[in-house]
Amino acid sequence: MLKIGDIQMKNQVVLAPMAGVCNSAFRLTVKEFGAGLVCAEMVSDKAILFNNAKTMDMLYIDEREKPLSLQIFGGEKDTLVEAAKYVDKNTTADIIDINMGCPVPKITKCDAGAKWLLDPNKIYEMVSAVVDAVDKPVTVKMRMGWDEEHIYAIQNAQAVERAGGQAVALHGRTRVQMYEGHANWDIIKQVKQSVSIPVIGNGDVQTPQDAKRMLDETGVDGVMIGRAALGNPWVIYQTVKYLESGELIEEPSVREKIDVCVLHLDRLIDLKNENVAVREMRKHAAWYLKGIRGNATVRNQINECDTRNQLVGLLNGFVEEVEAKMQGNAQVV
Ligand SMILES: Cc1cc2nc3c(=O)[nH]c(=O)nc-3n(C[C@H](O)[C@H](O)[C@H](O)COP(=O)(O)O)c2cc1C
CATH class of the missing domain: 3.20.20.70 (Aldolase class I)
Incomplete structure (x- = not known):
């Protein structure tokens, strides 16, 4: 230890x-x-x-x-x-x-x-x-x-x-x-x-x-x-x-990732003010989204946003989009 x-x-x-x-x-x-x-x-x-x-x-x-x-x-x-x-x-x-x-x-x-x-x-x-x-x-x-x-x-x-x-x-x-x-x-x-x-x-x-x-x-x-x-x-x-x-834990779902991203954002807002926190969070949000397919548009939009509401709205919208696609795929199968 x-x-x-x-x-x-x-x-x-x-x-x-x-x-x-x-x-x-x-x-x-x-x-x-x-x-x-x-x-x-x-x-x-x-x-x-x-x-x-x-x-x-x-x-x-x-x-x-x-x-x-x-x-x-x-x-x-x-x-x-x-x-x-x-x-x-x-x-x-x-x-x-x-x-x-x-x-x-x-x-x-x-x-x-x-x-x-x-x-x-x-x-x-x-x-x-x-x-x-x-x-x-x-x-x-x-x-x-x-x-x-x-x-x-x-x-x-x-x-x-x-x-x-x-x-x-x-x-x-x-x-x-x-x-x-x-x-x-x-x-x-x-x-x-x-x-x-x-x-x-x-x-x-x-x-x-x-x-x-x-x-x-x-x-x-x-x-x-x-x-x-x-x-x-x-x-x-x-x-x-x-x-x-020796156990390998699975990757989190997109929903889990975004929930933690929002928790991180809210802590950052408590620490700094909303404006500074949201700007700082843009890069973190891009990191949270890394590796999730189809994230290019939302990443660009995040780089333009200035408020918590905008950022959380974009993140939640993206999760819904991904979940809808997954459901669609499941139905096809
Ligand atoms: C964005 C960023 C900021 C960093 N800032 C510091 C720092 O403040 N102090 C420090 O000792 N190292 C800093 N580092 C170096 C990291 O602590 C670490 O040594 C380096 O990233 C290698 O580890 P990794 O391969 O796990 O990333 C920074 C690295 C990155 C990517």
Whole structure:
């Protein structure tokens, strides 16, 4: 089982942090599908210290989501430490995670995110400063390296451990790869073998079977799922069940998918205002609809809608259309 510091997870399945996605509305929904640990979207250290209103809202946690890991990013020790102290004292997050994987230039040019992967000494220095300043367990999420010529995953994970970090989540890609190619699970296995803190494996887990294969092949303590959960919190439930019993749970019906999409929408409206929530929900709705035949028209219409009523009307109309087609097909048979 996955245990980080004193925090015992009920299983090994972890929702990955995803910017613009993993707010409380989505996390709670995924949590209800059984995730052992949910991770919040990354938050800028400086924005916390500037008391930026939007950022402060991002720190909102619903107690039902816990255990929860809250991720911060930054390039300078002082601000990172101060932001970590703020999260430590003013939120009910269980774990403080430091981002060392974000590949986007806006972040890396500030010496944050994946930039640290080039320098195990900096990792040691930053992580130990944060660990010394807070009570909550500190973890790090990293990529395996900057590029193929600079893969210091083992040294970097060891630096985290020496600095007092309580776990490492490793995405088996380099910064340069962004999201291309395949995640390298072999390096995840090597990292697991070279530290004694828990290691969470991440990258390209799309199905329950992938999750089991990652656990079996690499020996990691937990398995982190990101993109496969977009519009598909069921993958978490399916994975938890599969790891528990080997049972493969069926795909949800279109009605079930849309009902959960609307639940997610309503939570987002509670969290933000209707206008912001509906706009943000457009991309989620497209993800919920992914793979359902004949969704092109409704997806285009969703991109134009601004209110809850419009969005829910379109979604329900689509479900009725799909159900009518299915009935028609059944009658033909
Ligand atoms: C939309 C999106 C946003 C992301 N935001 C973050 C983030 O805020 N912090 C982070 O550490 N990783 C972030 N990631 C990376 C994921 O946590 C994960 O490492 C990556 O998607 C690989 O896992 P997967 O193959 O299961 O998707 C993000 C990924 C996506 C697709």
